[in-house]
Amino acid sequence: MSESVSVRVNGKLVTVPAGATVAVAVLASGAACRASVTGQPRSPLCGMGSCFECRVAINGEPQRRSCQVLCEANMEIEANG
């Protein structure tokens, strides 16, 4: 339980508990996950894969639902909110 994992969110190092989702890392970084089609900052709403508000780019792959992906060491996360 005390194990942790470090990832980068927009270049900033963020450490979260091992097994945490990418959404948690983005929230911990203080960034919003995405900008809406009219440019508003958005972050997770449903937390369970339905709402698509938590989309970020993970290791260069865009449009990933961050609440459904577990953090892995050295992941590069780009949150455009």
Next chain:
Amino acid sequence: MDSVTNLRFDVAVVGAGPAGMAAALATADSGHTVGLIDDNPAAGGQIWRAAYNSARPAASSIWFDRLNKSAVQVVRGARVFHAAEGELAAESDDSVIQISYGKLILTTGARELFLPFPGWTLPNVMGAGGLQALVKSGLDISGKRVVIAGTGPLLLAVAACASKCGAKVVGICEQTTGAQMARFGLRMMLVPGKAAEAVRFACDLRGIPHWTDCWPIAAFGNRRVETVRISRQGQTSEIECDYLACGFHLIPNVELPRMCGCRLRENFVPVDEYQQTSVPGIYCAGEPTGIGGLELALVEGEIAGYAAANWEDRAKHLFARRARHQKVVRILRDAFPLRPELKNLARPDTLVCRCEDVPHQRLCEHGSWRAAKLHARCGMGPCQGRVCAPAAEFLFGWRIDSVRPPLFPVRCSSLAAIPSHSAPRN
């Protein structure tokens, strides 16, 4: 190019929450091959989602132990996006999975109903279950001020969870009346197991204000929520908070049952005594048959699993237990009807569709969900209306009954992997 995996199961179960786990285990006992397919990184559904700050509830460990020791093949991180007769297609991070099955059990669970109000799109305004899911996924909310709003017993569970994790729960805003809440409490006491649960919640919730006749009017903040304005028994006040967790009870995930051709009644999936839907060989269990909670989901799942394995005798033994827990469905439905005032929270410029940023006033121009989709792009974004369609149904009384493949946005290579003869049933 993504790889293509082909799987064949006697029984495929979609949704690895409690109902799906129970169904898969019941079927596996019979020696049939069983696949348990789920979008999430791990089995357990939302209620048994991995928890970092407190262990999973003890009651769940027996089910996880059984699943780990069973012959059930768990396919994690795979979202089913296509269904045709005897076939499903799912997409995982790096492959498309074609699944053929003899029988199918749908245990797709439920999600929260979200209602639009000014400021509901601000970061840190999230679902009540949404906040709980994120906390269970590792979010640290210790020391944070949390307001929990909406309706239903989930608010109490979320408040208890947040409080245990060190958050300061400023208050619970329950839209239903005090009288209805009291009646709900009394009726739940008569359901097996619920009295103990109520006592546990009461202990966890000591010192947390619980306001009835209370709902959020607007959220304010610069880039994230800082204040929520609430209406409480006719009076308006403002509360500072770091998170606003807001859910207006649960709605079933019926997109896949619908695509499989199952008949629906009032957005739920009617089933016979063996949990079989209107389509022979396709079963449904858990929340999509009626919002009834954990115990009902487990027993319905077991019945569906035994029935799919042609073990009618074993299924029959569980009918009485199911009947006892079915009371919960009616109690929940009666206790938390949404009050009409909630239809007036959205202002003309309040967004209803969060994917395409469609404001309320653009929807007022149209007379149906279909017209709103075609002309205003409401529900046409990546969530495919999972958030805004139920809200629009409540706000405008629109009937929402269409479902189209793919059920989720998928990669082109996944679409290309579906055989051309493979058409959905409806």
